[in-house]
Amino acid sequence: MEFMELRNVYKTYYIGDIDVPVLKGVSLTVARGEMVALMGASGSGKSTLMNIMGCLDRPTSGEYWLEGRELSRLTADQRAMVRNRELGFVFQNFNLLPRTSALENVAMPLTYTSDLSDRAARQRAKEVLVRVGLEDRLDHEPSQLSGGQQQRVAIARALVNHPPLLFADEPTGNLDSHTSVDILRMFKQLNEADGITIIMVTHDAEVAHHARRIIHIHDGVIVNGEQMHNAETGCVDAGLESGDSV
Amino acid sequence: MKVYRTIRTALKALRRNPMRALLTTLGIVIGVAAVIAMMEIGTGSSAAVQKSISSMGANVVLVMPGTATSSGISFGSGSVTTLTPDDAAAIQRECPAVKAVAPAVRARVQIVYGNRNWVPSSMYGTTPAFLEIRDWTIVDGDPFTERDVLNANKVCLIGQTLVRELFDGASPVGKEIRLKNVAFRVVGVLGRKGANMMGMDQDDIVLAPWTTIKYRVTGSSLQNTNQSAASATSSTVNTLSNLYPGGQPSLYPQQSEAQMADTPMPVRFANVDQVLVTARSSVEIPAAIDQMTALLHERHHVREGESDDFTIRDMTEMSNTLSSTTRLMTNLLLCVAMISLVVGGVGIMNIMLVSVTERTREIGLRMSVGARARDILRQFLVEAVVLCLVGGAVGILLGHGGSLLVRMLLRWPVQTSPTAIAAAVIVSAGVGLLFGWWPAYKASRLDPIEALRYE
Numbered sequence: 001m002e003f004m005e006l007r008n009v010y011k012t013y014y015i016g017d018i019d020v021p022v023l024k025g026v027s028l029t030v031a032r033g034e035m036v037a038l039m040g041a042s043g044s045g046k047s048t049l050m051n052i053m054g055c056l057d058r059p060t061s062g063e064y065w066l067e068g069r070e071l072s073r074l075t076a077d078q079r080a081m082v083r084n085r086e087l088g089f090v091f092q093n094f095n096l097l098p099r100t101s102a103l104e105n106v107a108m109p110l111t112y113t114s115d116l117s118d119r120a121a122r123q124r125a126k127e128v129l130v131r132v133g134l135e136d137r138l139d140h141e142p143s144q145l146s147g148g149q150q151q152r153v154a155i156a157r158a159l160v161n162h163p164p165l166l167f168a169d170e171p172t173g174n175l176d177s178h179t180s181v182d183i184l185r186m187f188k189q190l191n192e193a194d195g196i197t198i199i200m201v202t203h204d205a206e207v208a209h210h211a212r213r214i215i216h217i218h219d220g221v222i223v224n225g226e227q228m229h230n231a232e233t234g235c236v237d238a239g240l241e242s243g244d245s246v
Numbered sequence: 247m248k249v250y251r252t253i254r255t256a257l258k259a260l261r262r263n264p265m266r267a268l269l270t271t272l273g274i275v276i277g278v279a280a281v282i283a284m285m286e287i288g289t290g291s292s293a294a295v296q297k298s299i300s301s302m303g304a305n306v307v308l309v310m311p312g313t314a315t316s317s318g319i320s321f322g323s324g325s326v327t328t329l330t331p332d333d334a335a336a337i338q339r340e341c342p343a344v345k346a347v348a349p350a351v352r353a354r355v356q357i358v359y360g361n362r363n364w365v366p367s368s369m370y371g372t373t374p375a376f377l378e379i380r381d382w383t384i385v386d387g388d389p390f391t392e393r394d395v396l397n398a399n400k401v402c403l404i405g406q407t408l409v410r411e412l413f414d415g416a417s418p419v420g421k422e423i424r425l426k427n428v429a430f431r432v433v434g435v436l437g438r439k440g441a442n443m444m445g446m447d448q449d450d451i452v453l454a455p456w457t458t459i460k461y462r463v464t465g466s467s468l469q470n471t472n473q474s475a476a477s478a479t480s481s482t483v484n485t486l487s488n489l490y491p492g493g494q495p496s497l498y499p500q501q502s503e504a505q506m507a508d509t510p511m512p513v514r515f516a517n518v519d520q521v522l523v524t525a526r527s528s529v530e531i532p533a534a535i536d537q538m539t540a541l542l543h544e545r546h547h548v549r550e551g552e553s554d555d556f557t558i559r560d561m562t563e564m565s566n567t568l569s570s571t572t573r574l575m576t577n578l579l580l581c582v583a584m585i586s587l588v589v590g591g592v593g594i595m596n597i598m599l600v601s602v603t604e605r606t607r608e609i610g611l612r613m614s615v616g617a618r619a620r621d622i623l624r625q626f627l628v629e630a631v632v633l634c635l636v637g638g639a640v641g642i643l644l645g646h647g648g649s650l651l652v653r654m655l656l657r658w659p660v661q662t663s664p665t666a667i668a669a670a671v672i673v674s675a676g677v678g679l680l681f682g683w684w685p686a687y688k689a690s691r692l693d694p695i696e697a698l699r700y701e
Contacts, residue, residue, distance in 0.1 A: 056614060056694050077618045084616020091698070095611045099262040109615035111251050118251075157615070 001068050003032035003197060004053070004165070009062030009072075011048050022048045023059070024220040032164070035191040035198045037211035042203070045220045047169070050201050054087055054167045055079040067164070084112050088158030092170035094150045096142040096157075102129060103138045106156045113161065128156040132186065148179035155186065159196075166190070168200040172207055184210045249628075256629040259605075270597040271637030273590025274677060278641025278670045279648060280583035285666030286649035288576030290659040295572055298442075299565045305345075305528050306379060307535060309337075309521040309542070312555040327517035328546055328555045331456070334521045340541055343534035345526045348376040349518040351456050353464050355426040359412040366408060367450040369425075371459025372522075377436075379524045387419035387434030390455055398457035402430040405449035406438045428462050430454060460516055531560050587673060590637070591681040598630050598685035609689050610697025623690035630682020631675055638674030642667055 011023040022045045030036055040046040051057040052064060055071060056079075064072040071082060083089075096105050107125035110116050116124070129138060132152040142150055151171065158166055168187065172180035188210060190196045200211055208214050216223045260267045314326040334349040351371040357364050370376065374389050390401045402423070409418055418432040439448040454463075525534040535558050542548070546555050602609070609622055617625075646662070653660040 051695050054614070056698075077620075080613065080616050080618040080621075083614060089614050091611075095607060095698070097608060097611075100258065104258070108612070111255065112612075112616045112618075112621055161616075 002029045002065070003034075003067060004028075004030040005063075005065040006053070007063040007065070009049075009052060009059040009064065011045070011052060011057070012060045022220055023052070025062070026217075026220070026222055028215065028222060030197060030199065032197055033191070033195045034213060035187065035211045036200065037208035037214045038199060038201045038217065039203060039205070039208050039214055040217035044217050046201050046217045049217060050167060050169060050199070053199060054089060055082045080112075084109060085161060086163050086165060088161070088163040088166040090151070090154050090158050090166065090168040090171045092173040094142070094147075094154045094174070096150055096153055098143070099141055101139045101141055102134060102145070102153045102156075105142070105153055106160050109157060109160055125156070125160055128160050129153070131159070132156045146179075147175050148182055151175060151179075151183050152186070155183075155190075159190070163196070165197045165199070168198065170202055171200065172202075172204070180207065252624055252628045253632060255625055256632045259625075259629055260633060266597065267633060267636075270594055271590075271633050271640070273593040274587065274634050274637030274674055275590075275641040275644060277583060277587035277590045278638045278674055279645035280586055281580065281670050281673070282642050282645025282663075282666050283648040283652070284576060284579040284583050285663045285669075286646065286660050287652060287658060288572065288579065289663045289666075290649075290653075290661040292569060292572045292576070293661050294659040295568045296565070299561065299568065305525045305531055305560075307523045307525060307531060307538070307558060307560045309333075309523060309538060310557045310559065311517070311519070312553070312557055326555050329518055329521060331516060331518055333542060333545060334518070336541060336545060337521065337523060337538055341534060341537035343525055343530040343537055345524045346375045346378045347524075348373045348379050348522045349456055350376065350520050350522055351460050351464070352519045353425075353459050355463060357408070357412065357452065358424040359418075359421065362412050364408060364411045366405070366452050367447065369452045369454075369459070371454050371456035371463075373456065376453060376522060379522045382439070383437040384434045385437045386417055387432070389434055390453075395455040395457055398455060398461055400428060400430045400454075400458055400462065401433045402452055402454040403434045403436055404432055404453075405436045405451040407447055407450040408452065409435055425452070425454075425463050428458075430458075456518065460518075528562070531562060535560065584673075587677055591634075591677040594630055594633060594678065595681035595685060598626060598682055599688070601629075602626065602685045602689040605689075606692065606697045606700040609692050610694050610700065613692070613694035614698060619690040622692075623686045626686035626689045627679065627682050630686065631678035634674040634678030634682075635671070638670055641674070642670055645670075 006026055006028040009023055009026045010021070013020040013022060026045075026049060038046050038050060048057070052059050052072075055074070058074075058079075059072050062072065063070055066082070066086065071079070074082065097108065100108075103122065103125050106129055107121045110121040110124065126135075126138065129135060132155055134149060134152055134156065137145060137149060137153075140149075142153070145153065151174075166187075171187070172183055175183060184207065187198055187200065191198050198211075200207070202208050309329065311326045311329040314321045329349075331349045334347045337344055338347040349372065353369045353371065354365065355369065357366065373395050374391060376382075377384070377389055384403070387403075389403060390399070393399075394401050402425075404412075404418060404423075409415060412418070412423065413421070418435060421432050422429045423432060424430070436449070436451065436453070442448050523534065523538065525531045538558060539554075542556055543554070548554055612622060612625075613619075649660045652658050
């Protein structure tokens with residue numbers, strides 16, 4: 001059983017009477033502990049694919065397996081639960097709550113998990129913030145933080161529920177090259193040290209090359225599952241044969 | 247997601263924009279303040295009306311003798327002489343809904359003190375229970391006693407107006423005044439009651455034992471002393487008038503002057519002009535009336551189908567009229583206040599809609615980290631309710647302050663009304679729920695992908 005598997009996923013949007021097919025039969029497997037970059041031009045369907053993998057959207061047809069569960073037929077509430085427990089999101093524009101301290105921003109997802117006391121939630125948020133190197137910025141509001149620090153708060157927020165899978169949508173899009181490297185290094189470290197599977201959407205080849213595997217998507221289909229000229233390639237091959245089967 | 251967490255989240259969200267929250271809730275503040283002030287002033291004036299009614303005697307029921315008719319000629323209310331002090335005693339004894347009973351005879355005579363004289367508008371011969379029934383206090387001296395009544399002692403209580411007119415405000419206790427040439431010792435002074443609802447001066451009054459008034463002053467034991475009938479016989483000390491009006495033969499042989507002087511009270515029974523009764527509570531008034539009616543039927547041998555020889559009146563109609571007037575005014579003002587609450591609610595809805603649009607990205611983010619639609623719905627709903635409740639609390643304080651100000655500056659009667667406060671809290675929460683629901687529902691229906699992409 002693969003960690004994550006997409007089987008022949010189609011997504012069609014209906015705008016009035018016109019059908020707009022965005023994903024045209026995507027099949028893909030990602031093993032636990034992989035770091036994958038999802039590349040493609042705008043309009044190629046990479047965001048739609050990420051939304052489906054991130055349980056924000058449902059495929060029109062096809063199957064989506066995550067950790068042995070088929071998720072494509074879940075209700076909205078069930079998907080919210082999956083997002084809360086098993087997925088983390090990092091966005092291009094950070095999406096932090098304004099005028100809210102870093103600690104509260106990070107603890108926010110925990111308010112939707114009812115089994116944690118307030119004190120435990122704050123403690124957990126603190127731990128994660130320490131891990132991303134912001135132990136001295138707990139009470140700072142987003143406006144008092146630099147872009148890199150804001151993105152680190154966002155990463156901490158994504159990690160607070162200890163999800164096995166992390167999605168990053170253009171995580172360095174709003175950052176300068178120096179901080180971008182920092183953030184990417186942090187992803188790499190999370191991937192290698194904590195075994196968190198990371199799927200990163202980007203259009204920047206430079207950024208994509210930090211991943212060990214790059215998936216190109218073009219016009220709704222995966223064109224290749226290129227693997228990195230990296231030493232550890234063994235685990236990546238799994239995705240290859242299904243990558244461009246359409 | 248626990249409720250207190252939702253409330254805290256809502257408070258945090260509101261604190262992010264305190265000025266706007268303040269302005270938004272202003273409508274509710276004004277509405278609730280208006281409701282509270284109206285209710286307090288309304289209940290205050292209601293209570294004032296109740297007080298003025300009870301100054302005429304709380305829950306007082308009046309038993310009057312009925313109408314005498316002879317040869318088809320009616321002599322008007324109070325013209326039969328069948329109501330006796332024994333009736334009063336029986337009512338006290340046998341009617342459980344009755345708290346106190348006082349028989350009363352009325353007189354209208356001139357009072358002389360030194361070189362001054364005065365004719366009080368009311369002069370009652372009664373028992374000490376009268377004071378209890380009319381809820382009257384003695385401010386100087388003591389009331390007369392049951393013993394005074396039994397002995398027909400020449401003592402009396404006088405009202406404030408008499409103190410002013412006869413004594414120039416000096417203490418009259420222990421002084422002697424003359425009622426139709428009979429010397430009475432003033433034993434006490436009644437407290438001030440002011441004018442009654444009809445504009446009559448209630449302090450222009452003399453109270454004395456009914457036996458004294460009946461046998462020594464009006465001096466006509468069998469005659470109806472109602473109205474000024476007594477003045478006709480003022481020249482003699484004691485006279486037996488005709489028992490039946492209309493020139494019918496006298497029941498007893500006419501006595502000579504000497505005989506009459508020898509036997510001052512040659513009567514079998516004495517009638518009274520009215521019996522004042524007070525019920526145990528205002529709700530027991532109808533029961534008291536029923537019990538008295540039954541009792542008096544029995545005592546007066548009124549058979550089925552015969553007309554009563556007495557009438558019973560109570561003041562509920564008058565008090566109902568007055569309190570319904572004030573209630574109407576209060577309700578009208580409440581309606582106006584409610585309209586301002588609705589306007590405030592629309593303001594809340596407006597701002598919540600703006601807030602939902604403005605925070606679309608936040609909603610998308612919350613959904614992407616696992617908030618369900620109902621979590622979002624609840625968050626915005628609670629925000630609206632918290633906003634309204636805070637507005638309600640401020641409104642309660644403002645309204646209460648306003649009514650206190652009215653009391654201080656205009657000297658209007660004001661009464662704190664816990665019902666109004668409870669209603670204000672419930673109504674403001676209700677306004678929050680009602681007008682917060684649509685924006686919250688709109689927020690919860692957002693698509694997380696769209697919401698996250700919203701600029």
